[in-house]
Amino acid sequence: MRFGQQLKQSLNKQWLFYYIDYEGLKGSLRAHRVWDDATEQEFIRQLEKELDKVYTFQRVKSEEIIRRIAASDKEVNDAVVRAQQQTDGSADAFDDDFELLEEDLSDVIADVHDLAKFTQLNYTGFQKIIKKHDKNTSWGLKPVFAARLKHKPFFQDNYDSYVVKLSRLYDIVRTRGNPVKGDSSAGGKQQNFVRQTTKYWVHPDNIVELKLIVLKHLPVLVFNANKEFNEEDSAITSIYYDNTDTWELYQGRLKKTEGAEAIRLRWYGGMSSDTIFIERKTHREDWTGEESVKARFKLKEKNVNAFMRGELTPEKVFEKERREQKRPEKDIASDEQLAREIQYRVLTRSLVPVTRSFYHRTAFQLPGDARVRISLDTELTMTREDNLDGKKRAGSNWRRMDIGVDWPFKQLPAEDKEMFPYAVLEVKLQTQAGGEPPQWIRDLTSSHLVEAVPKFSKYIHGTATLNPSRINLIPYWYPQMDVDIRKPVSHKFGIERPGASNDISTSGNLDDDDSEDDDAVMGLPYADGNHDDDQLRRLREARDVMEENEIARTRAYGTITNANDPNTLDIEERVAAGRNRSDDYPIYDSDSEDEDDDFEEAKRAGGLRYARKWVERKTVSVGSALMNGFVAIVPKPTPTDVGEGGFSSKPVGEIKRFKAPKGKRIHVPVRVEPKVQLATERTFLSWLEFSILIGSIAATLLNFGDGIAFAAAWAFTIIACLALIYSAGLYLWRVRMIKSRRAVVYHDKWGPTLLCVGLFCAVALSFGFRFGKGGYEGGLKG
Numbered sequence: 001m002r003f004g005q006q007l008k009q010s011l012n013k014q015w016l017f018y019y020i021d022y023e024g025l026k027g028s029l030r031a032h033r034v035w036d037d038a039t040e041q042e043f044i045r046q047l048e049k050e051l052d053k054v055y056t057f058q059r060v061k062s063e064e065i066i067r068r069i070a071a072s073d074k075e076v077n078d079a080v081v082r083a084q085q086q087t088d089g090s091a092d093a094f095d096d097d098f099e100l101l102e103e104d105l106s107d108v109i110a111d112v113h114d115l116a117k118f119t120q121l122n123y124t125g126f127q128k129i130i131k132k133h134d135k136n137t138s139w140g141l142k143p144v145f146a147a148r149l150k151h152k153p154f155f156q157d158n159y160d161s162y163v164v165k166l167s168r169l170y171d172i173v174r175t176r177g178n179p180v181k182g183d184s185s186a187g188g189k190q191q192n193f194v195r196q197t198t199k200y201w202v203h204p205d206n207i208v209e210l211k212l213i214v215l216k217h218l219p220v221l222v223f224n225a226n227k228e229f230n231e232e233d234s235a236i237t238s239i240y241y242d243n244t245d246t247w248e249l250y251q252g253r254l255k256k257t258e259g260a261e262a263i264r265l266r267w268y269g270g271m272s273s274d275t276i277f278i279e280r281k282t283h284r285e286d287w288t289g290e291e292s293v294k295a296r297f298k299l300k301e302k303n304v305n306a307f308m309r310g311e312l313t314p315e316k317v318f319e320k321e322r323r324e325q326k327r328p329e330k331d332i333a334s335d336e337q338l339a340r341e342i343q344y345r346v347l348t349r350s351l352v353p354v355t356r357s358f359y360h361r362t363a364f365q366l367p368g369d370a371r372v373r374i375s376l377d378t379e380l381t382m383t384r385e386d387n388l389d390g391k392k393r394a395g396s397n398w399r400r401m402d403i404g405v406d407w408p409f410k411q412l413p414a415e416d417k418e419m420f421p422y423a424v425l426e427v428k429l430q431t432q433a434g435g436e437p438p439q440w441i442r443d444l445t446s447s448h449l450v451e452a453v454p455k456f457s458k459y460i461h462g463t464a465t466l467n468p469s470r471i472n473l474i475p476y477w478y479p480q481m482d483v484d485i486r487k488p489v490s491h492k493f494g495i496e497r498p499g500a501s502n503d504i505s506t507s508g509n510l511d512d513d514d515s516e517d518d519d520a521v522m523g524l525p526y527a528d529g530n531h532d533d534d535q536l537r538r539l540r541e542a543r544d545v546m547e548e549n550e551i552a553r554t555r556a557y558g559t560i561t562n563a564n565d566p567n568t569l570d571i572e573e574r575v576a577a578g579r580n581r582s583d584d585y586p587i588y589d590s591d592s593e594d595e596d597d598d599f600e601e602a603k604r605a606g607g608l609r610y611a612r613k614w615v616e617r618k619t620v621s622v623g624s625a626l627m628n629g630f631v632a633i634v635p636k637p638t639p640t641d642v643g644e645g646g647f648s649s650k651p652v653g654e655i656k657r658f659k660a661p662k663g664k665r666i667h668v669p670v671r672v673e674p675k676v677q678l679a680t681e682r683t684f685l686s687w688l689e690f691s692i693l694i695g696s697i698a699a700t701l702l703n704f705g706d707g708i709a710f711a712a713a714w715a716f717t718i719i720a721c722l723a724l725i726y727s728a729g730l731y732l733w734r735v736r737m738i739k740s741r742r743a744v745v746y747h748d749k750w751g752p753t754l755l756c757v758g759l760f761c762a763v764a765l766s767f768g769f770r771f772g773k774g775g776y777e778g779g780l781k782g
Contacts, residue, residue, distance in 0.1 A: 003128050007121055012114045018057040019118070020050050020125040026132065035137045043133065047126075047145070051152055054122045058154040061115050068108050069165050076101055076169050080177040095176065102173045103498045105166065109212050110497040112162050116208035123155040160231065160362065163211045164220050167364075171219035179219070180366045196429050200450035201422040203486050207378060210425070210449050211362060212495055214374055217440050218364035221373075234360045235405045236377075238266040239385055239398070240459045241351040247471065248349065250463050254475060254667050258285045262459060263342060263351060265304065266296075271404040276301050280342055297335040304398045307339075310347050314339035353385040353394050355466065357458040358407065359424075372438065373428040379407050380420040382462025388470075418465045422485065424458070425450055447493045451485040453477055474660065476668045623750070680734045687727030687751075694720040694759075708769045715762040719755070726751055 004022055011019050028046060032039045079101060083094045126149070130142050149155070171179045202210055241263045242249040252260030262281040267273040279296035299307060299317060306312035314336045322332050345351065359377040366372070383403065385394050393416070394400045403409050409417055427445060429437050436442075444450070456477060464471045464478060602610040660666045698716035701709040730748060737744050 003124060007125060010117065010121060012118065015057070015114070015118060018053060020054055020122045020129075022125050022129060025050065025129045029129075029133060029136055035139065040137070040139050044141070047129070048148070051126070051148065055152040055154040058115070058119060058122075058157070061111070061118075062157055065108065065111055065115065065162065068111070069162065069169070072101070072105055072108060072169055073165070075104075076172055080172060083177045098173050098176050102170070105170050105173060106216075106498045109166055109170070109216070110495055112159060112166070113209055113212050113495040115157075116159055119155050119157065120205055158231065159208050159211075160234070160360075163208075163215060163362065164222065166212075167215040167220035168222070170215060174216075180369065198427045198429075198445070199453055199456045200425040200427070200445065201453050201456075201485055202376065202425050202450055203422060205486065206449045207376070207423050209495060210444075211376060213444065213449075213493075214364045214376075217438070218366065218372065218374060221363040221365045221367070231360065232270050232405050233268075234362060235270065236266065236268055236359055236361050237405075238264045238357045238458075239353050240264045240355045240357070240463070241346060242354045242463070243350050244352060244354060244386055244388060244470075245350075247463075249351070250460065250471070251473065253283065253457060254460050254473060256283055256285075256455070259283065261345070263345065264459070265353075265398065267301075269405075271401075274301050275299075276304055278304075278307075278339065278342055280338065295338050297339055305396075307343065308346055308398055310343060314343060352387075353398060355459055355462045356383045356385050356399070357381070357462055358383070358405070358409075359458075360407075370428075371430045372441070374441075375426045375428070377424040377426070377458075380422075380424060380458065381407060381409060382418040382420070382458065382466060383409065383412060384416045384466050416466070418462055420458075420461070421481070422451075424456065443493050448487050448489050449493075451487075472664050473667050474664050476666055479660065479666065676738060677735075680731060680738065684727055684731040687723060687731075690755075691720045691723040691727070694723070708766065711769070712762060712766040715765065719758045719762060722758070723751075723755055726754075 004026070007019070007022055025043075025046065028043050079094060079097050082097075086094070126145070130145050133139070133141050240249075249260075249262060253262050260283040264279050264281075266277045266279055267275065276299050277296045278299055279294060281294045282292060284292045297317075303312055303317070307317065317339055318332050318336050321327065322329070357380065359380040362376045362378070364374040364376075383400075385400055387393055387395065403412060408419060427437075427441060429441075445452070455475075457475070460475050461478070464474045602613040694716050698713040698720060701713035701716065730751065734746060737746070
């Protein structure tokens, strides 16, 4: 959708005259065929006027929201005091007061949402009109106007303080003055914990809206309620260790092998934090019956270097704590064993710091209740910590000291940092067996605000991106980084103002509107209120039609889950279900390029290796051609169109394929359980059994038959031997692919077909020769 059309659809009618006059500025660019100094100055004055208007309104509205939050804070506190002063029997009389306060806070939340969208739309509008100006004229305005934006930074308002304050007030009102209380510690008292985690990407345009939606259901987790909110308090930094020769921890975490570990050092807040958490994450396969677990212990910052070098023993680390007896001996012993294991791995495997991840985290959770925890990590940045390339980044220290929480780390060169373009949402649930997550979480995770990215890892992404010459195996999401994750609204979900329908989203793609007439399609006059109402009505009708079509498509192909359906598909199953059913190849292709490289290398080298590669290529090519021709001539039923609501074998649409960069391979998560190995063995044993049966038939014909039976016995013997050789080779190939966890096509589309054709030919020739010599009686006389 083009930006001019998107702006008209997304603006708040009550703030109509305060948005950038995008159409007017475009009209000024079109009005002059010759662009000279006078027209340039006139355009700049018009642009400055629009900037002043937007900046002034944004500041006024922001101050108004601050005053409304302060007034709501006072009203909420007064209501709580009045409710607590009453007896238990009359406390319900104040329920109406809390309902009114909840409506007021919902209105403030809607204002914050609208102001964030207002800021986003206007900033995008200024950027696009400047781009259009520089493209259509010979005057470069972008660097000059960037300086003007810095003087009037309406787009730099931080909404996190609003979110924290509104979350506390809304939680009090929602619980009628009785918010859940408990330990809000982020980890100080949590040692070993297990969670089921699902990860999503969130586009920056949707971050504020998502936070405002979640705070209506879960409060922001505040570690110190008596302290004023400080952005530094939400900073989390982790440093990951690995062996820079083998990258064994990276490989294990990427392939999700059983027992794969990640070792990291984490601290909360700024560089002055004195408490460092030494953590180890261990992956467990589903078939083991165990859950992946994270375990950690605390260490003073001044002791980290000595501990990681082996100079400070685990016994010394916990000596003081054991002497003071502030914790049970069992917990201290468990932490001491963990420290011993981590220190042993660091020393024996030559692990060194390689990658740092930094982000600001907003966590939503009921204090003391870890059943539902949602965290949103923004401003995610990965930086190099290694000393490779001859650069002393960390040196002999356990972390580099030239950066802290000063995001976006302008002092670092581009090759030392990776600015991740999205926020990362983690939904962590602890539900009982068979339990369903709350409905609002299912609505959120299936909405247009998030993009599911199973198994996403900050460490894997940062390490693969920052070490392109050393890492050849990359995660499956790596080639998708240039794909826009924004998508249209799939169902009614978002921030709604009390008593009004405010459900038009601005999360659609904002394309460049270079066409001169495309933005005039909607034709929304700024001063025509009736036309506005008609326009909004038509938009809602169009959205409803889109939702109906989406539901119909979902029923047909299962591309989106229905949370109430017990047979709903998970994420990986939906990806497979949406694949073109006539195509056997995976979505992520990385093997073909490697095969081409091997062939070209063999061609340059020559000799037997090139001959073998050439024969393999020709064999595959001829075999594919023969099979395609055979499939083409075999009669087959045609798919029947059963309408919108039923299943059709027609492909859903064009499936995007992602190719690995030159010289790299994409690793696609493949679930490998013992039953996969057993299934491979059972398939091989079935082939073996069938080959033995054919061989027995051949032996019988050889011992009790005539000349024709002798020829048939040879034919069956050859088929049995070929089946044995083929099945053994196929079994060894499958075992090798399973061990390397490769996402290849495991089903066999050649073997059974060729076996059936061979048996048919052998039996047909036997019967043909038999009847050619006078049938069975002729054979006896012979």
